[in-house]
Amino acid sequence: MPAIAYGPSGIPFSDYLNISIDKLYIMLDFNNTEIAFSAKSDGELQNAYRLFSVIGHPGLVKCAKVLTGVALKIHFPLSWAVKPTLYKQFVGGETLQDCVPIINHLQKFNVKTTLDYSAESEQTPDGIQATFEETIRSIDFAKDNPNLAYAVFKPSTITTDEILAKASERPNEMTADDRFHFNAFRERFMALCTRAYDNNVRVLVDAEDYCFQEAIDRLTDEAMRLFNKKRAIVFATLQMYRHDRMPYLRRILDDATANGYIAGVKFVRGAYMEAERERATRMGYPDPICPTKQATDENFDAAVRFTVEHLDRFEMFMGTHNEESNYKLARLLDERGIARGDSRVFFAQLLGMSDNISFNLAREGYNVTKYVPYASVRDVLPYLLRRAEENTSVAGQTGRELRMLKIEIARRRKA
Ligand SMILES: Cc1cc2nc3c(=O)[nH]c(=O)nc-3n(C[C@H](O)[C@H](O)[C@H](O)COP(=O)(O)OP(=O)(O)OC[C@H]3O[C@@H](n4cnc5c(N)ncnc54)[C@H](O)[C@@H]3O)c2cc1C
DSSP, rough: OOOOOOOGGGGGGGGTTTTOOHHHHHHHOOOOOOHHHTTHHHHHHHHHHHHHHHTTTTTHHHHHHHHHHHHHHTOOOHHHHHHIIIIIIOOOBBSTTHHHHHHHHHHHTTTEEEEEOOOOOSHHHHHHHHHHHHHHHHHHHHHTOOTTEEEEEOOGGGHHHHHHHHHHGGGOOHHHHHHHHHHHHHHHHHHHHHHHHHTTTOOOEEEOOHHHHHHHHHHHHHHHHHHHHOOOOOOEOOOOOOOHHHHHHHHHHHHHHTTOOOEEEEEEEOOOHHHHHHHHHTTTOOHHHHHHHHHHHHHHHHHHHHHTTTTTTEEEEEEEOOOOHHHHHHHHHHHHTTTTOTEEEEEEEETSSOHHHHHHHHTTOOOOOEEEEEOOOHHHHHHHHHHHHHHSSSSTHHHHHHHHHHHHHHHHHHH
């Protein structure tokens, strides 16, 4: 039986046959601040406004980064400053259990959660083991919980940077000791995917630095072949700022077709552009990043379109705060008669960012999930500083958040 496609407000698409797609899109409005911030109390709105006003100043963020580094080194307590501000805006809590209220709250607005254990502790054997065990717990926590859309892990948190870089860039130089450590990493990686498979939970493998990614891709491809026979369980992340990702996506499709599995793909633009360019220049290899923002955008659009066109072999997760990308995918689904609630396609944003996109999409019946990081204040600080920096450096992001918050605060006052 063909899937029923739903239009705005859950009305079957067939009822809109005499309305043009363009007219329908007037109804998906990311500027609707009432819906965007429906999950936030007045106090939370004011907090968010103050926070984005501060992190909009690059100088302040740089200063905070230096001070935080010093404070961490001398074990100076930071909770009092971080918890009511950055942590409150961007983090779900310290433990899985702490995140239950936010999971339930998001679900009231039809937004699902993806819990992300974001501790970036030192890559010591104890730290690695602790992260591995917590990730297993997060996969168990997602079992049979319809409010949790995916589990996720960052491969570099279950091994060391040295091993990932060597296995990716100089595998011929690996010593017996390196191979021993790489095999231990591989076992942890596969154990997480096995647990996800046993629990029927989809698991996203985050993408990282270019110099680590080759080894991560190899393991992810192998895991997809093993665990994605009936449905996509393991998802590879493709950073579309890399100009070699379209060929990789085509190879994934060929492999999935040849080996009879459903490929899971997560698309992002990529978070490490400046560092990648700097490293490529320093080490003397070609820049792996698209030459311009427009080229990245086109690459991103091409990958999303290609995947939607081959949805018989893919499930996809699109993580972006770019309004145009979200509009484009929403429109593409409707144009192709793919149901907005089709579980093969998810839109995603980070907790505390771009609520105007998440809540308006969810309201119109699309599948939406928020990445909800959790960890202790100390462990999650690198993640928080990246968010602060991202909001400073991603052109327009902070300005947009502030503009939206201001409109909503004024609207509520008037109401
Ligand atoms: C749910 C979710 C999960 C994520 N997971 C990951 C992950 O696993 N790995 C990861 O690396 N990132 C991840 N990110 C971050 C993501 O890669 C982006 O850094 C971030 O979302 C900003 O991109 P955008 O599409 O939201 O916004 P936009 O503002 O449209 O795009 C900004 C991005 O465009 C690219 N860009 C900017 N200027 C240029 C230029 N001059 N030339 C070429 N490209 C340029 C860069 O990638 C930059 O980050 C995730 C984001 C979300 C929302």
